[in-house]
Every structure is written in C-alpha cells, then in structure tokens.
Amino acid sequence: MSAREQHIAIVGGGTAGWLAALVLSDSAARAGSTLRITMVESSKIPTIGVGEGSTAVFRQMLQHFGFDELEFLSETEATIKYGIRHKDWRRLGVTYDGPIDDPHLVSQTPEAKGSSWLNQYCVASGKPVQEPHLFAYLLDRQKAPYAKKPDGSYVPLGPFHHAYHFDQSLVAKYLKSKSKGVDHVDGLVSGVTRHAESGDIEVLHFEDADDLPVDFVFDCTGFRKQIIGKELGAEWVSYADQLPVNRAMPFWLDIEEGAELTPFTLAWAQTAGWMWSIPTQSRYGCGYVYSDRHTTPEEAQAEIEKALGQPIEPRNDIKINAGRLDRVWINNCIAVGLSSSFLEPLEATSIHGTIVQLLMFAMFHLNRKPGEEDRHRNAYNQAVARQVDDFMRFINLHYVSERDDSAFWRDVREKYILPENRERLARWRERLPRHDDFKPFPGNLPHIEEQLYYPVLDGLGLLSRQTAKAEMDAMPKLRAHARKTADSLTREYKSASLKALGHREFLAGLAA
Numbered sequence: 001m002s003a004r005e006q007h008i009a010i011v012g013g014g015t016a017g018w019l020a021a022l023v024l025s026d027s028a029a030r031a032g033s034t035l036r037i038t039m040v041e042s043s044k045i046p047t048i049g050v051g052e053g054s055t056a057v058f059r060q061m062l063q064h065f066g067f068d069e070l071e072f073l074s075e076t077e078a079t080i081k082y083g084i085r086h087k088d089w090r091r092l093g094v095t096y097d098g099p100i101d102d103p104h105l106v107s108q109t110p111e112a113k114g115s116s117w118l119n120q121y122c123v124a125s126g127k128p129v130q131e132p133h134l135f136a137y138l139l140d141r142q143k144a145p146y147a148k149k150p151d152g153s154y155v156p157l158g159p160f161h162h163a164y165h166f167d168q169s170l171v172a173k174y175l176k177s178k179s180k181g182v183d184h185v186d187g188l189v190s191g192v193t194r195h196a197e198s199g200d201i202e203v204l205h206f207e208d209a210d211d212l213p214v215d216f217v218f219d220c221t222g223f224r225k226q227i228i229g230k231e232l233g234a235e236w237v238s239y240a241d242q243l244p245v246n247r248a249m250p251f252w253l254d255i256e257e258g259a260e261l262t263p264f265t266l267a268w269a270q271t272a273g274w275m276w277s278i279p280t281q282s283r284y285g286c287g288y289v290y291s292d293r294h295t296t297p298e299e300a301q302a303e304i305e306k307a308l309g310q311p312i313e314p315r316n317d318i319k320i321n322a323g324r325l326d327r328v329w330i331n332n333c334i335a336v337g338l339s340s341s342f343l344e345p346l347e348a349t350s351i352h353g354t355i356v357q358l359l360m361f362a363m364f365h366l367n368r369k370p371g372e373e374d375r376h377r378n379a380y381n382q383a384v385a386r387q388v389d390d391f392m393r394f395i396n397l398h399y400v401s402e403r404d405d406s407a408f409w410r411d412v413r414e415k416y417i418l419p420e421n422r423e424r425l426a427r428w429r430e431r432l433p434r435h436d437d438f439k440p441f442p443g444n445l446p447h448i449e450e451q452l453y454y455p456v457l458d459g460l461g462l463l464s465r466q467t468a469k470a471e472m473d474a475m476p477k478l479r480a481h482a483r484k485t486a487d488s489l490t491r492e493y494k495s496a497s498l499k500a501l502g503h504r505e506f507l508a509g510l511a512a
C-alpha cells in the first residue's frame with residue numbers, strides 16, 4: 001500500500017490526537033499527497049486537562065502552521081512560560097530558575113562554535129548561568145515578552161521562543177477548530193480486526209458507531225492504550241526504579257484579585273515529592289506529585305495545605321506508572337501521547353515529546369516505500385525509546401540533592417540516582433558539559449541538550465567553579481570575549497525587561 005493512498009485513523013481527541021491530525025494533514029498537503037484522515041474520539045471519555053506547561057517547540061509549531069499567537073492565547077486562556085522555578089530542590093531555602101532561551105544563539109563566536117562558552121564563563125566567574133538570559137529577567141519581573149508601541153501594536157523583546165501554560169482540554173478544542181479536511185467519528189472503539197497473516201489492523205469496531213476500514217492507526221487514547229496495549233500487546237518499560245514518585249494529586253487554586261500571573265512553572269520540592277503550580281488565565285492548576293511509599297494521600301494533602309497556608313480540594317489522586325512502551329510502532333499502529341509514555345511533569349516533556357515524535361514521523365516515515373516497513377518501524381522505535389529515556393535521565397538528575405530532611409530524600413539518594421548520572425557528574429566535575437556530550441536527535445529535532453542541563457546542574461551546585469576557571473584561563477581570548485558579551489547581554493536584557501508589559505496586563509489586553 002503506497003503512503004499516498006492511505007486512510008489514517010487517529011483514535012483519541014485529546015491534545016495528542018489533534019496534534020497528530022494537524023501535523024499529518026499539514027505534511028501531506030505540503031508533500032502534495034492525498035491522505036485521508038479520520039479523527040475518532042469518544043464524547044463518553046474526557047481528556048486529561050490538569051494544567052500543563054509546554055516547551056518552546058509548541059510556539060514554533062503554532063508559527064509553522066501559521067496560527068496567530070495572540071488568538072491562541074485568548075482562546076485557550078493560556079499564559080506565557082519562560083521556564084521553571086525550582087524551589088527547595090538543592091536544599092531548603094535555595095531556589096533556582098531554568099530559563100529556556102539560549103543566549104548563545106545571538107552571540108555565537110567562530111572560535112567557540114557549538115560550545116557552551118557563556119555558561120562556562122558564568123560558572124568560572126561565580127555568576128548564576130541565568131545572568132545573560134533575557135527570560136531570566138522577564139520571568140523574575142513577571143513580564144510579557146512584548147512591549148507596546150504608541151500605535152498599540154506589540155513589539156517582541158527578543159528573538160527567542162517562549163513556552164505556554166494552559167489547560168490542554170482547551171488546547172485540544174482550539175487545535176480541533178483549526179484542523180481542516182479531517183473526517184470525524186464520535187464513537188468508542190471496542191475492538192479491531194487484524195489481517196490473518198500480517199497482523200495489520202484492517203477495521204476498527206465500535207460500541208456505538210459503524211465499522212471503519214483503515215490502513216494505519218494512531219493510538220492517542222491516553223492512559224487506556226486501547227489499541228497499542230489492548231489489541232497489539234505492547235509491553236511497558238517501567239521507570240519505577242529510576243523515578244521515586246508514583247502518585248499525582250491535582251488541585252486548583254484561585255487567582256487573587258489583581259495579582260500578577262507567574263510566567264514560570266513552579267516546581268516546589270516537598271518531603272515526599274514535589275508540587276507543580278501552573279497559571280492559566282482563570283486559575284492555577286497545581287498538584288502534588290509524591291511517593292506513596294513515603295506518605296499517605298491524607299498526609300500529602302495536609303503537607304501541601306501547610307505549605308500553601310490554605311485548604312485545597314484534590315480533584316483526583318492519579319496513580320503514576322512512569323515509563324514508556326517497548327515499541328510505540330507495532331504493525332500499522334503508532335502510539336503517541338499518554339498512550340506511549342508518561343513521566344512526572346517536572347520538565348514538561350510530554351506534549352513536547354508528542355510534537356517531536358509526530359514531526360519525526362512526518363519528516364522520515366510518512367512517505368515510506370512499500371517493503372521498507374520493518375526498517376522504518378525499527379528506526380522510529382529506537383529514536384522514541386531514546387528520546388523518552390533521555391527525558392527520564394534528565395529528570396532523575398534533578399533529584400541529586402543535599403536534602404536529608406525526610407525518608408524520601410534519603411531513599412532517593414541511596415536508591416534512585418542512576419549510576420550513569422553519577423558517572424556523568426563525576427566527568428563534568430573534571431571538565432564542564434559541552435555540546436558534544438549530547439547526541440543530536442534525528443533531523444536535528446529539538447531535544448534535551450546542554451542549555452537545559454546547565455541551569456539545573458548549576459542550581460543544584462553540581463558544577464565546579466575551579467574547573468570552569470581552568471578551562472577559561474586556557475582560552476584568554478575567549479574569556480575576554482565572553483566577559484564582554486555576558487556583560488552587554490545582561491545590561492541589554494535587564495533594560496529590555498523594564499520596557500515589557502506586565503504579564504497580566506498583556507493578557508488582559510488581548511481579551512479587551
């Protein structure tokens with residue numbers, strides 16, 4: 001079957017499903033191919049929607065589709081996110097920010113191309129690595145990424161892509177409203193018919209709709225894994241030995257009248273896990289991600305109420321089974337979104353991972369030639385497994401803490417830190433992390449690299465100033481250039497942030 005004549009069914013109308021519909025229909029249209037896409041979703045099963053944070057990839061994708069950012073913000077009640085504020089992770093009372101802009105992009109020097117020289121310089125000088133970041137100031141001063149011109153139009157303060165906070169159920173609705181040429185079935189998939197020899201799915205059966213013949217299926221059914229798990233028997237690779245938390249208790253908090261909206265995700269370490277806090281325009285979506293081996297749901301709730309100084313009403317208490325599928329592509333079915341992997345949302349990797357996986361499929365595998373299925377499946381499965389394993393390794397590193405104030409933190413230190421992370425940290429104490437420590441992702445698609453690692457390593461006190469100084473001392477010309485560049489960017493960005501609109505003022509202006 002040639003890819004040009006395919007009928008693709010996307011089962012599941014959450015964010016993953018609608019992202020799949022958009023990426024596939026856009027890629028097919030750009031390639032001039034005739035792809036038929038049917039979205040199958042069930043109005044009987046709600047989507048997840050807890051208050052999600054994205055990465056910069058989401059904004060790049062909106063631009064790629066030609067969607068208007070201001071319309072997106074006002075229709076989805078989304079807010080701006082510059083990064084993550086990590087509170088009490090290193091030890092109680094220590095906070096560090098992870099801004100997601102990369103100043104190296106605007107100040108590359110030929111002699112240090114691809115290196116992390118601004119980070120190296122900051123560590124060597126005893127300055128926080130966030131200092132030459134525009135987003136560090138916008139984040140801290142709770143500003144918008146735009147100033148307003150006298151004519152009322154918005155002018156961006158820098159070239160960097162910010163991220164968003166949103167309620168994904170509103171985002172799924174927005175993406176749905178934007179997808180064109182996608183057929184729609186409201187039905188609950190109850191089973192499939194598979195080809196007797198190849199095992200490929202030929203027909204989807206429903207509890208409440210007519211059979212649907214298909215050539216290819218995207219399983220976006222969330223935690224249910226209706227097709228990839230129940231019909232095709234994919235196995236779950238658990239991260240229970242690498243990540244200590246296994247429950248999430250989401251709750252909402254009201255926004256105080258007139259209060260500013262934080263343009264960062266707060267990740268606040270607690271005695272048995274950590275709490276997230278994510279603003280949408282109408283409320284804060286929060287939750288305690290904790291280990292039920294170290295606390296009970298009642299104790300967890302009491303701890304958060306004490307930390308916040310107010311009562312909370314938990315909306316749920318979700319069992320987290322962190323891990324990924326052994327293979328996300330089996331026969332003619334690919335799983336994306338929660339059906340394929342789940343990690344605690346410490347670095348907002350879920351929707352990011354979904355977008356990258358979809359782009360990778362569209363770039364390399366959508367128009368595959370007949371007879372090459374196995375090669376494509378193997379390459380895709382390996383890349384996705386590596387992507388999610390890399391996310392897990394990064395999250396695991398956040399737990400390298402000096403905290404010793406609870407059984408949770410003592411267990412984490414003793415049992416959970418990956419030997420591979422210990423080795424990397426030992427290496428990075430001898431020489432600082434650099435670009436080639438991080439293998440690029442296929443097609444150079446965005447992945448977790450040194451720019452995300454540096455603030456975390458620095459914030460946790462895991463980088464050696466002495467090592468950084470020795471490295472900089474060996475390159476006096478680069479050191480002088482780094483000093484000049486860092487000072488000038490710091491001045492420029494501090495001053496730009498003073499011109500920025502307030503975060504709330506900016507969002508309120510969109511609704512006006």
Ligand SMILES: Cc1cc2nc3c(=O)[nH]c(=O)nc-3n(C[C@H](O)[C@H](O)[C@H](O)COP(=O)(O)OP(=O)(O)OC[C@H]3O[C@@H](n4cnc5c(N)ncnc54)[C@H](O)[C@@H]3O)c2cc1C
Pocket residue numbers: 011012013014015016017040041042043044045046047048049050051052053054168187188189190220221222223224226248250287318336337338339345348349350351352
């Ligand atoms: C506690 C928590 C916090 C999170 N925080 C973040 C974050 O900060 N950042 C981030 O990027 N991600 C986060 N996520 C993950 C994020 O919410 C998901 O990646 C995203 O919403 C995509 O979900 P989904 O579309 O895969 O699944 P869902 O939203 O669950 O959608 C599943 C869809 O499948 C349909 N369906 C199910 N079974 C059937 C069936 N048999 N037949 C037909 N249709 C069916 C449902 O109707 C629904 O439309 C978080 C998740 C949780 C649980």
